[in-house]
Amino acid sequence: MSQIPELDLTDRNWVAKYIDLGKEVLYLTQQEVIGMGLTQEDILKLTEHALISHGKKEYEMPAKIGVHPLPEVFFHAMPAYVPSKNACGMKWIECYPYNIQRFQLPQTTGLLILNDIASGVPMAIMDCAWITAMRTPAVTVLAAAALHPDAETFGMFGCGVQGIEHVNYVVHTLKKLKKIYIYDINEAAMDNLIKICQPKLDVPIVKGTPEEIAKSCEVMSSATIIIKECLSVVKDEWVSQGQTILPADLNTFWDPVTQRRADKYIVDSIAEHELFAGMGYFPDGLPKVCCETGEVLAGIAKGRENKDQLIVCSNIGMSVCDVVVAREVFNRALEKGAGRKLPL
Structure with a gap:
């Protein structure tokens, strides 16, 4: 029987102080994501880190895959892993160009999931529209x-x-x-x-x-x-x-x-x-x-x-930027006791 490889559990142990990994997940609304107080300077630094990691090939990120329910729209699944930030997750986002005219809704909405690297269990589900709106201009x-x-x-x-x-x-x-x-x-x-x-x-x-x-x-x-x-x-x-x-x-x-x-x-x-x-x-x-x-x-x-x-x-738009920003949002949410814990 092969020996189970050792893992660095530092990050997992820190997260486990706040949520019961494998049994619950932290949910953050858009207003709660915004409320974590990331400044424009914070977003710029996080996005720069993600871009440089991408440039140095210190990441894993397949090209977006998607579905297209209407001719002018797309849904994209955007997974990424950036080791230097312990950021692993996926953004599920869509673009509906005529949403404002048809329904008075934003062109873009979606969710982002973060996972524990050591065990793979989901740690957080959060709105991704604000994150997308910030990292794109960055x-x-x-x-x-x-x-x-x-x-x-x-x-x-x-x-x-x-x-x-x-x-x-x-x-x-x-x-x-x-x-x-x-x-x-x-x-x-x-x-x-x-x-x-x-x-x-x-x-x-x-x-x-x-x-x-x-x-x-x-x-x-x-x-x-x-x-x-x-x-x-x-x-x-x-x-x-x-x-x-x-x-x-x-x-x-x-x-x-x-x-x-x-x-x-x-x-x-x-x-x-x-x-x-x-x-x-x-x-x-x-x-x-x-x-x-x-x-x-x-x-x-x-x-x-x-x-x-x-x-x-x-x-x-690359999901390496999304997961790096989302991981910082998640870290702050744990420390501030923000969001709500949902059972898995």
Whole structure:
């Protein structure tokens, strides 16, 4: 009979002081997740750690798998393991682009499960919408700082939840910003973003058209709807050498010509972009990928090498970031006695 291998039980023993592992699980609502008090600086540090771990290949994360009940939607199962943070779990999340119009519900909702590494039993079930809303802009602005640290102008396309958080986060990493431009098809969304963000920021926020923003900004990002059709709102002729473009909405918003002619096309996960390409989200095919975002942050791959390079860095979301942030939420919840324990 083979000998049972020894395990480091330090983390399990700590968690077991708070919950009866294998018999109960901690449940956290969205408001309880928010209530754990993670600051933007906390999220940035945790997300940077996850990205660098990914860049160094110190993780396990298969490409997203999903189902598609309606033509324009997807559900994704997103598992990941980041050893350095004892973070192991899976996010189950969906994207319904027309939820707001149809049901007055968010485009994105979902749950995240964390597991004990030593025994595999579930430890926590929590809302993942807030975590997703925070780690997504964190990835964008960390990439922006790595690729264009001296930028004085930033343009944000899409002024919903993600647009608001992108504007809130970008001032933490682009320290020389002098102006932020915003655009949304919905005028009220732009007004709402300014109302929420401007009192917190010293950098002026101004509205612009897609053409004005594309011709004015050194760094731009987009967080709009995710559909297979290329809307090409920003025309390629408006985009210049030396700019940095950071889509958070796949191939939807930009002229696909821009991504193909970029000097460097960088992605957060090659495997996940290839998966989306196979699903039809890149009708003209996936552009040639230079490297991954985490490799740039880890110093393994070069980012911008001269001021004239046009760089597109597409980040569609990786579960390594989700589980690392979720594990910190879980740790704080245990220490604060937050949430409720549910029997398994």
